[in-house]
Amino acid sequence: MFLTNSDMVELIELRHALHRAPELSGEERETAQAIVGFLSPSAPDRVVTGIGGHGVAAIYEGSEPGPTVLVRAELDALPIEDLSGVAHASQVPGKGHLCGHDGHMTILAALSRGLGRQRPQRGRAILMFQPAEETGAGAAAVIADPKFEEIAPDFSFSLHNKPGMPLGAIRLSEGAANCASRGLKIVLSGRTSHAATPEHAISPMKALARLLPELTALGPGGALDANYRLVTVTHASMGEQAFGITPGRAEIWATLRTLNDSLMGALCSEAEALAREAAEAGGLSVTMDYFDVFHHCENHPEAVAHLRRALDDEGIAHGETPPQRGSEDFGLFGRSSKSAMFLLGSGEDTPPLHNPDYDFPDALIAPGARVFMRTIRNLLG
Structure with missing residues (x-):
């Protein structure tokens, strides 16, 4: 595992801080600033800000030519009152991270620790913090932004936590992923x-x-x-x-x-x-x-194969999943790169997404980061 105990303490603190201060789609200014601040110690080779709105892309360069691998998380929260009752509950009335985007961001923040300590051998690894996923506008805005042309990933990966699945269970299939x-x-x-x-x-x-x-x-x-x-x-x-x-x-x-x-x-x-x-x-x-x-999400066979290899290398069991009724704007990244999203179980008895009492489990930070880091190392060295 590339994360230390100290890393985990700081990552959980970050996740809780993000959960306390949710911002809606298109309003994620302070969330983006918090992410940039957390990434700073890992010294990315470049940080692109203001992409597609408040989006942030941290770029870690390899020393040899190779593919560009992008991992994406979402910045935005929901216009729903947080009734979770946890100590780190939202402090913003009528707004809450009730879809787990605070956890997704934290998983990418975890990757910054590993990439900061050991750059890819070749190509580029990009941590993409995307705005406005909940409205479906964010991915389109990011891709339409001229700044995205300099990123141009060959592979794009993401995850989504999934209540109703056992905690830490992973499901992944080729083909249609989201409606x-x-x-x-x-x-x-x-x-x-x-x-x-x-x-x-x-x-x-x-x-x-x-x-x-x-x-x-x-x-x-x-x-x-x-x-x-x-x-x-x-x-x-x-x-x-x-x-x-x-x-x-x-x-x-x-x-x-x-x-x-x-x-x-x-x-x-x-x-x-x-x-x-x-x-x-x-x-x-x-x-x-x-x-x-x-737009619908389609998991590319080659991208799925890379994720499955990473899961096998990490000794993480995984299974198939049918398409999800819910929608995800991540599918647009698949139009210009080979993309895939996997589901990460957040507990069989966990409240559903978008419920006022949902809270992303901190126990998912490490396994989510392990899958992505192994995928990056396999592709980029």
């Missing part, structure tokens, strides 16, 4: 009237009532096979909070989910057609916009 998803916001607009004369209004009530079941019927879920589609209505509202007004406006928010990007276009078109038909039938106007766009 594509996007949020669809439908706004139906008509005309209000006095509640005593609803006949003078153009109410969206019937269109709203019609669309809720019709949208969900487009994506019933089921088996995660090539035809998987799921539509989840996450929010619906109509009119004012008043008894004297017949409503003239309604909103529906729905998350559209497919196994891969190729299926998403058809699902979007069908949802849009339903909204237009319901609006036309009710004499309403309709607007539609998309938010939180996530």
Whole structure:
């Protein structure tokens, strides 16, 4: 193990400090500064800041030509109150690291200790701390940033902690890893009237009532096979909070989910057609916009092979995993590099991700770092 007892004490302190001070997507300024400060003693050959927003990339150069290996973690937290009750609970009302990104960052910070003491023999190792994963905007912003051109990884790796799996268990498979998803916001607009004369209004009530079941019927879920589609209505509202007004406006928010990007276009078109038909039938106007766009993640066979070799070298048991319903913007790194993500079990009785009482287990820092470090050493020496 390349981490000392002193390293582990400092890494756990870092994780707890990050957990106390969560920042939302696009707001991760102080989180990025804390990461840069922690990396400083390892003397990276270069630290690129402000990439894709508040992103940070620490570069460790080898002395010989070779591939560039990127390991990625996320900087952002969630707009959810932290109700964990732990001593290091969030001190920011309404915000919490309830997806484990504080732990993911700490695992990469652990890698800085090993890379600082022993540079790669060849190529480059890059620790990428990415902003805005929770909104799906961060990876796209990082990759679109001109600064990313000088990074240009050949391989990209990441992990995600997974409640419901035994603590420290690892699951990894080739092919589809995370679903594509996007949020669809439908706004139906008509005309209000006095509640005593609803006949003078153009109410969206019937269109709203019609669309809720019709949208969900487009994506019933089921088996995660090539035809998987799921539509989840996450929010619906109509009119004012008043008894004297017949409503003239309604909103529906729905998350559209497919196994891969190729299926998403058809699902979007069908949802849009339903909204237009319901609006036309009710004499309403309709607007539609998309938010939180996530492309699907695909684990490249060669990248998976490198992770499996590292796991075997470290004597860490591992198994297969089906694709995950949840979305991850890490998939975009796979468009320009060979990429793979593995799942790291955070306990069978651990609260689910995004729950207000979730807290990343400190016991995962060392095994997560071991897998990545062995992968880097195998590829770069």
